[in-house]
Amino acid sequence: MLQQIEKDISCPYCGEVITVLIDNSVPYQEYIEDCQVCCRPIEFSVVVNGEDVELTVNADF
Template sequence: MQTTSDYSCAFCGEMNTTFVDISAGFEQSYIEDCQVCCRPNILYVRVDEDTFDIEIDSDYEE
């Protein structure tokens, strides 16, 4: 099951939308470039097992 969620870029602070594949697990991390400044963000995705609410934290990719 795939859905979208928003996160704030760790570099420029702009909001981005990303696809989240819930079937990949309830805790995921991957790298995605910001749609505004094009810098890479490490996304830490957590999905609530009961409600399927998604929380995303972003960090700098060195």
């Protein structure tokens, strides 16, 4: 069963708060998703430990 949780983050480019969906059935993931406001690419690193989700957001200017 696919489980997703919502996380609010601030875009490192425009500063707007956006909501991203995290698949917490995968223990470690890295991916790039465009900001929903300014369309710039945001690099996400996600670590899932049971119920805890650690989300790291990186962006290069």
